[in-house]
Amino acid sequence: MLIKRPSDIPSSEITPEAIYHARRDFMRGAMSVAALGVGVAAASNSMAAPAHVTDVDVKGPAWLTQQLAAASANKGVITDTITPYEHITGYNNFYEYGYNKTDPAEKAHVLTTNPWTVEIAGEVAKPGTFALEDLLKGIALEERVYRLRCVEAWSMVVPWVGFSLAELIQRFEPTSKAKYLAFTTLERPAEMPGQKSRFSTIDWPYREGLRMDEAMHPLTTLAVGLYGKVLPNQNGAPLRLVVPWKYGFKYIKSIVKIEFTEKQPKTTWSMLAPDEYGFYANVNPQVSHPRWSQAEERRLPSGLLKPNIIPTQLFNGYAEQVAHLYKDMDLRKFY
Numbered sequence: 083m084l085i086k087r088p089s090d091i092p093s094s095e096i097t098p099e100a101i102y103h104a105r106r107d108f109m110r111g112a113m114s115v116a117a118l119g120v121g122v123a124a125a126s127n128s129m130a131a132p133a134h135v136t137d138v139d140v141k142g143p144a145w146l147t148q149q150l151a152a153a154s155a156n157k158g159v160i161t162d163t164i165t166p167y168e169h170i171t172g173y174n175n176f177y178e179y180g181y182n183k184t185d186p187a188e189k190a191h192v193l194t195t196n197p198w199t200v201e202i203a204g205e206v207a208k209p210g211t212f213a214l215e216d217l218l219k220g221i222a223l224e225e226r227v228y229r230l231r232c233v234e235a236w237s238m239v240v241p242w243v244g245f246s247l248a249e250l251i252q253r254f255e256p257t258s259k260a261k262y263l264a265f266t267t268l269e270r271p272a273e274m275p276g277q278k279s280r281f282s283t284i285d286w287p288y289r290e291g292l293r294m295d296e297a298m299h300p301l302t303t304l305a306v307g308l309y310g311k312v313l314p315n316q317n318g319a320p321l322r323l324v325v326p327w328k329y330g331f332k333y334i335k336s337i338v339k340i341e342f343t344e345k346q347p348k349t350t351w352s353m354l355a356p357d358e359y360g361f362y363a364n365v366n367p368q369v370s371h372p373r374w375s376q377a378e379e380r381r382l383p384s385g386l387l388k389p390n391i392i393p394t395q396l397f398n399g400y401a402e403q404v405a406h407l408y409k410d411m412d413l414r415k416f417y
């Protein structure tokens with residue numbers, strides 16, 4: 083953790099984030115200086131900087147680190163400053179580890195992610211259970227810098243490393259009955275203390291779903307990395323979903339099963355509180371949550387005294403790419 087002023091920092095103590103920016107050099111010129119500057123300043127003086135990130139150099143299997151090293155640079159235009167590594171990995175929602183934002187960073191390191199298998203089931207010609215390594219064979223990883231907007235009205239900008247879910251879907255040859263995808267997280271109470279907690283109201287395992295056209299959209303990503311490195315456990319290692327125009331609860335972590343279904347699948351939050359969390363969960367500043375407005379968001383890092391509040395954008399700023407998916411739908415009804 084960086085707690086000194088930038089001028090005091092010897093090169094031996096440069097954060098992984100700084101190394102990352104220098105190495106990838108994906109924000110050239112003034113932008114890269116600005117991003118680094120904001121990151122360092124935020125880490126050095128922000129009250130919100132989490133103090134629990136210990137595992138900043140996450141180890142993964144050799145095949146994965148090799149694939150990550152070969153990832154191509156971000157192709158999209160980045161207009162937002164990327165959130166510092168310690169905030170992305172220290173302020174998390176992962177209820178399998180508890181309800182506090184710092185629980186995942188403190189507890190998720192115990193999860194065994196290697197070996198890891200993913201079951202592909204349901205309406206496909208080629209179902210089966212596959213080792214993650216085999217699933218990712220031949221897939222070229224890409225850096226994808228996307229905004230993440232949580233339904234709780236905070237947001238980040240995350241440099242994921244991953245690939246389009248569509249690439250994987252095609253391999254398994256969905257049948258004409260495949261209208262939805264249902265995703266399931268690992269259920270392993272021995273390594274996920276939240277799953278055995280008496281206070282938990284969640285019906286484990288965590289579940290999420292997408293409509294087939296949403297799943298096939300090129301922005302829909304399966305992530306295996308972050309900041310050019312292996313995805314930390316608290317962020318959903320070894321495989322998690324990223325759907326940048328939807329609220330963060332759709333981004334299911336630590337996926338062990340993908341089932342192709344004819345009917346809309348049940349999803350964790352819509353089962354728990356159907357009036358508050360819908361299946362679609364598209365980011366929409368005009369549709370309030372029953373208990374709070376969604377018009378604005380707190381972009382992290384955000385100080386207690388000087389909160390970094392910005393307006394929320396329709397479809398999280400990805401309307402041009404995704405609005406057509408919902409053109410005949412009442413977004414208030416299908417929230």
Ligand code: MTE
Pocket residue numbers: 170173174175176177178232233267288316317318329330331332333334335336
């Ligand atoms: N996936 C599982 N399995 N369990 C969870 O509790 N939380 C969701 C989502 N994926 C969650 C999950 C919520 S509410 C959010 S906002 C994002 O993960 C947070 O992702 P992050 O911790 O990487 O920022």
